[in-house]
Amino acid sequence: MLSINNFKFKFEGCQENLLNDISWDLNAGEIGLLRGATGSGKSTLLYAVSGFTGKYIDGITGGSIMVNGVEPSRALREGIIYYVPQEPTNSFVGYDVITELMWRGAERGEAVQVAKGLGIDHLLNRHVYRLSGGEAQKVAIAAALLGRYKVVLFDEPLANLDATSRAGFVNLLKELKDNGLTVIVAEHRASYLKGIADRELVLKSKNNAAQGELHVPAIRSHGAALKVSHLNFSYDNLRPVLRDMNLEVNGGEVVALLGENGSGKSTMLKIIVGMIKAHGVERNYKSVGFSLQTPELQFLEDTVEKEVKYNGKGMAYRQIVNFLGLERKLSQLPHSLSRGERVRVAVASASSMMPDLMVLDEPTEGQDPAGLRMMGSLVRAMGEAGSGVIVITQEPEFAREYSDRVVEVGVASS
């Protein structure tokens, strides 16, 4: 079904190939696991298989890719490839879930049947941009089943999901396999997929992540940097997002917030940094640095360098940029970077000003194992320098290893 022979890819203007002599074969009904460090070219390979290179990504290619016996661009025209990006809603074109499922001609009854099978029939009238990460992945799987595709490509599907949703997603992949679809999953969290993947391809990378420890200037600690008492919040006055939330973070302390999708962790970040107004937050910090789960929404500058320096002094600018492996990206537009790199820029921007309080929303997203260690070291270094640090994450191991305290956030009940 899919045959990649000695495929090479080089971005225009670059000296070296990003992908070199990649060969891989997948049959119908097989699941392929694509692994590799951040920046190793996983997404680029998926773009190439989708038929998007040369059009959405400029570069020089070599070797060949055949999908169902034809070139990817022709396979795209024939409508047999379904590419699900890191944010699945970006692949949706309909307004609500039922429209999305029926987009390629499925009958309503058929769409409802598949939705019931996947446990998403209650979402049929939900707007696609109102879906959680896990729900969007399920809708993408249903759309793949109903869309008469033959090859489905997932780019880091587990990144936004909590542990329960991850297990659920892996189970649903079997549906695609049982229906004879060929599936490629590009993912760092390979352990979840080991049991069902038929083949595996590991891309080598010249990883530019720094090794060793990070040394940053000390910050004078101000005691309790943040105190949240009995915080309640709802967007629409109907469904509570946060209910009676309490949290205290001292200078020099690293606190990890763990919780299911939809438990209000990101909302809490927005309240803490003042993006959303709510009562019950006592702010004792002079400066706060933060990174959002969608980093591109916080980028206000046109180069990585200006973005990292946006909030003034950037006392630890050089150390942090080098540590996060961003020194070769300084002149690039932050929006144009890969997901993992965008997260690093947002974290660098939050930390280089050495704030009294730092709040990071999913800094592990899009990071390979080396990137996870790097983020962990940075978080620890900031804590040791005197910053109060709050890390929102879906990775329990990361939370336990790098934080002083783990706070579980539950879903607020109505």
Place this chain on the structure above:
Amino acid sequence: MINIPEEGSSLGGVPFKLKVIMLALTSTFALVCWNPYLLVAGLALSSLPVLSVKSKKALVSSVKLFLLLSISFIISQSLFYWGVYSGERVTVLLYIFGPGTNPIVDALTMGRGIVITVQGIYWGIESAAKFGITYFSALGVLYTTRPSHILETVYGTRLPQFIKLSTIATFRVLPVMVEDMEAVISVARARRPAGLRKRLVEPFTVVRSMVFNSVKRAYHLSMALEIRGTPRIRMDGEKGNRFMTIIIAAYAFIFILLIIASVY
């Protein structure tokens, strides 16, 4: 986020095409009718679908807006009725500035002053009723129609492809963009840049960030359209439905980008 309170309304099940025809008819009626009794009856009838919408918030805000606009219009027409200045015979109720009482007003009004007239009040009320009929009819359609119904109707007609693309781009991206815009503005506020220069240029950095985001949205939507295609005919579950694969050329990408940028 834009909330369209279509659920639970009396017109929820009426086909979109029929609603458009009804809207055209009521708007034409509002244009041609000058009988005040018929206009008031038309206003009452056209507001019924809006009153049946369950969302009280939407109802109150739409009625408030109508009252604000219509009262402002009636007051302005009562005071500055065009007939006074074009030489029409009018019945004056009250002189605010009579002719020859204020040189500035005289200069501005060619010596006719500012007066409240019976004809002006009638004209204001009639015009407000005409506006109200069109306004409530349009709201009735908006509040009782799911965007997916509009999309289905657009695909069901033989409209040019670019109109279909515009409809998809608008409906798919509009609500997300509204949220993006709110997020970027609140982030800019929360990041509080150091230095006067940065604070002065902050609005421009926000606009620039939105431009970058709109390019990104256009990029994602173009790819999604190439993968998902566009429906060829109705999406209401009829047998024989098909989709049409499309390849977005450079001009189509720019078109989508312009649509998204204009939505911003």
